Amino acid sequence: MSGEQLLIVLSTAIAAATPLVFAVLGETLSERAGVINLSAEGTIMFCAMAGFAVALASGSVVVGFVIAALIGALAALVVGFCAITLRQSQIAVGFVLALLLSDLASFLGVPIVRVPGPTVPPLPLPLLSDVPLLGPLLFRKDALVYLSYIAIALTWLYLYRTRPGLTLRAIGEQPNAAFARGADVVRLRYLYVILGGALMGIAGAAFSLDFKAGWSHRHTGGYGWIALAIVIFGGWNPLRAALGAYLFGILQSLASVAQDQFQNVPTQVLTVAPFVLMIVLLVLTSAGWLDRLASYFPPATRRRLLQMLRTSPPAALGKPFEQD
Amino acid sequence: MDVELIHIHKHFGEVHANDDVCVRFRSGTIHGLLGENGAGKSTLVKILSGYITHDSGDIALDGKLVSIQTPTDAIRHGIGMLHQDPLDFPSLTVLENFMAGGGGLWLHRREARRRLCEIASSLNFSLDPDAHVSELTVGERQQLEIVRLLALGVQVLILDEPTTGISAVQKEQLFAALRQLAADGRTIIFVSHKLEDVEALCDEVTVMRQGRVVGSAAIPCSPAQLVEMMFGKPLAPPIKPPTAREEIALELREALIRTNTFDLHVPHLAVRCGEVLGLAGLEGSGQQEFLAACSGLIPLRHGSLRLNGREMAHRPYHSFMRAGVCYLPADRLRDGLIGGLTIREHVALRAPTRSFFLDEPLNARLTMEAIRVFNIRGQPNTRVERLSGGNQQRTQLALMPNPLSVICMEHPTRGLDIESALWIWQLLIARCQQGTAILFASSDLDEITAYSDRVLVFSGGRVSEPLDAHRLTADVLGHMIGGKF
Numbered sequence: 001m002s003g004e005q006l007l008i009v010l011s012t013a014i015a016a017a018t019p020l021v022f023a024v025l026g027e028t029l030s031e032r033a034g035v036i037n038l039s040a041e042g043t044i045m046f047c048a049m050a051g052f053a054v055a056l057a058s059g060s061v062v063v064g065f066v067i068a069a070l071i072g073a074l075a076a077l078v079v080g081f082c083a084i085t086l087r088q089s090q091i092a093v094g095f096v097l098a099l100l101l102s103d104l105a106s107f108l109g110v111p112i113v114r115v116p117g118p119t120v121p122p123l124p125l126p127l128l129s130d131v132p133l134l135g136p137l138l139f140r141k142d143a144l145v146y147l148s149y150i151a152i153a154l155t156w157l158y159l160y161r162t163r164p165g166l167t168l169r170a171i172g173e174q175p176n177a178a179f180a181r182g183a184d185v186v187r188l189r190y191l192y193v194i195l196g197g198a199l200m201g202i203a204g205a206a207f208s209l210d211f212k213a214g215w216s217h218r219h220t221g222g223y224g225w226i227a228l229a230i231v232i233f234g235g236w237n238p239l240r241a242a243l244g245a246y247l248f249g250i251l252q253s254l255a256s257v258a259q260d261q262f263q264n265v266p267t268q269v270l271t272v273a274p275f276v277l278m279i280v281l282l283v284l285t286s287a288g289w290l291d292r293l294a295s296y297f298p299p300a301t302r303r304r305l306l307q308m309l310r311t312s313p314p315a316a317l318g319k320p321f322e323q324d
Numbered sequence: 325m326d327v328e329l330i331h332i333h334k335h336f337g338e339v340h341a342n343d344d345v346c347v348r349f350r351s352g353t354i355h356g357l358l359g360e361n362g363a364g365k366s367t368l369v370k371i372l373s374g375y376i377t378h379d380s381g382d383i384a385l386d387g388k389l390v391s392i393q394t395p396t397d398a399i400r401h402g403i404g405m406l407h408q409d410p411l412d413f414p415s416l417t418v419l420e421n422f423m424a425g426g427g428g429l430w431l432h433r434r435e436a437r438r439r440l441c442e443i444a445s446s447l448n449f450s451l452d453p454d455a456h457v458s459e460l461t462v463g464e465r466q467q468l469e470i471v472r473l474l475a476l477g478v479q480v481l482i483l484d485e486p487t488t489g490i491s492a493v494q495k496e497q498l499f500a501a502l503r504q505l506a507a508d509g510r511t512i513i514f515v516s517h518k519l520e521d522v523e524a525l526c527d528e529v530t531v532m533r534q535g536r537v538v539g540s541a542a543i544p545c546s547p548a549q550l551v552e553m554m555f556g557k558p559l560a561p562p563i564k565p566p567t568a569r570e571e572i573a574l575e576l577r578e579a580l581i582r583t584n585t586f587d588l589h590v591p592h593l594a595v596r597c598g599e600v601l602g603l604a605g606l607e608g609s610g611q612q613e614f615l616a617a618c619s620g621l622i623p624l625r626h627g628s629l630r631l632n633g634r635e636m637a638h639r640p641y642h643s644f645m646r647a648g649v650c651y652l653p654a655d656r657l658r659d660g661l662i663g664g665l666t667i668r669e670h671v672a673l674r675a676p677t678r679s680f681f682l683d684e685p686l687n688a689r690l691t692m693e694a695i696r697v698f699n700i701r702g703q704p705n706t707r708v709e710r711l712s713g714g715n716q717q718r719t720q721l722a723l724m725p726n727p728l729s730v731i732c733m734e735h736p737t738r739g740l741d742i743e744s745a746l747w748i749w750q751l752l753i754a755r756c757q758q759g760t761a762i763l764f765a766s767s768d769l770d771e772i773t774a775y776s777d778r779v780l781v782f783s784g785g786r787v788s789e790p791l792d793a794h795r796l797t798a799d800v801l802g803h804m805i806g807g808k809f
Binding site for chain 1: 375394395396399411412413414415416420423424425426427428429430431584585586587
């Protein structure tokens, strides 16, 4: 593969990963607060359809994104209400929503299938886009992509450098202890679940208004599930989750290059390949394998290595908060 | 600050957990709140610290009535509580735990670090701000909570069973710190079921039984008097007769046992039938892994392990079980019992039949028998997580097969009241007389010296030669745990 080809692969990867980045950041926030929003698949698909339809009708991409974010927030509110207030199974309600919303998107989206519509206009950044290598790779994109960079940085900064961010980690970890220190666990959980849902809505619209430009039947199929997997792969850390999203983008972009080169391989194989490879990667980062790897190291470094690599889910993830 | 609790009542459903409780805690003193499990001490201090609200009654601070509805209210009034299981965030660092809660947008790490170290060193605690709380011992987590509460300006410090699960050295550190805090004019409320701790530390003591205050006394006073107040009758510990026989139940040779941080080497150890072997040492010195290895839960790295003469190294856990080994973990609900299942379902799991369908009449009969014989305070359909710690331990013991050749136990009586602890040891001694060898780890040195025939000391990644328990005192043991052997 030539250098130029590689650049194209990576550049496509960033474009392909941008919607996923919003999705994984949203899910990370939600799960950090202790609520699994399993509806990601449905939310993303429905918001892709709705965002595109609204942008088409209103002629404004921004309105499309805003409506998508609102719908995403609304879906998350349903999950939040069942999980936080009713203390029901987060898995069940999220799963039902995922199925319901993706079918609803197919059904309601029929009139706009393959209709050309507005997209986010390209916006090469002055100066930065002239930097060799990095310029064409990172800064000859559009506003949405730049926004995703900022979102990654802000989410990380918020989680690890601010007091509300520390409280967010605390309520997903030990809600009782957080409550003891004056955190309003219920209100904060709602806040982050809804915020996470809004980001997922934006992720949906990012597919139909940017990366895939348009809507067709089950246009974003599988992305919601892979986003959930990437959050786990990323150890609930926004930087690592974003890295996971980019990795998935690279796999996808490689698969499309391979499609040209190996014409005799059925396309279905290459479309599915990134998903399979991603699962293999998840297995490799699982705890059991890490333990075996670590056991080859001397005891003194073993502990530090494991501490660095191992990630554990927020301790209260999926558990309702009950004050005793 | 003087704290007065006036005519406090609290019901949990049918149970009258606090029945017209009146106590006064004077500033500058360490006040013990003594009673067996379920006496209502924890309920009372949780009311004072805002974790639960009382049905009726008043709380007065320095003579002024106040309303405490939430933990935040309590902190605002200068009342802080250290819970039995510290309420902290294991996945966060010490510094982050210290900072969690409170207002403002940005985290001032440097300022917080300075404050943390300042308070910690004033109490002679050594806390590494960057360590993860999950790596700390219970004792260190307590120290962190105390430091955090003091940073919030707490004048009344409540400690709920703080000496459970910490080492002797940490206990001394804790007591020294508490004396210092009392000398500074703070009010210390020390909740405990351990008589000796209350006698060693407190200035005065209030005894509770079945939700009521049954009396109070100034320390020093006679222990017998306190015991009688606690239980309504005098108690005597069981005497351990010599039970060791000639045959060897468990033998280790050149065994290497892997722990998280080091490999533990045991050159040679033979445990005889009927013998009680106590494992002493700071928590995390390898006792748990040693017991797990002896019961086949983790494989030996190399070396030999013989059970009743048969080589068992690298055999699976169920062949250890078949060979008569039983392992009772410290965390009863996590590793021992199955939360969500009832006592009867536990009995059914262990029932000696292989039939496909559950034999309910048989299970019902076995369960009733277990409840009666083991004096479990619960119904056959009570789910195990609803039982108190003592009754969970009794249930675990009731589920032990009979006969057994080796029992491996972690902290057999941790968190239990004196009566349950004595009862459990009576039962274990009876097992020894049948020829069962018992290996147990405990952080209670008196328990180790009282019941062991021989003792292994774990310290600094090493394990001592077996020591004759009759020549050991808790004092000597304490020094050895510090690494002098």
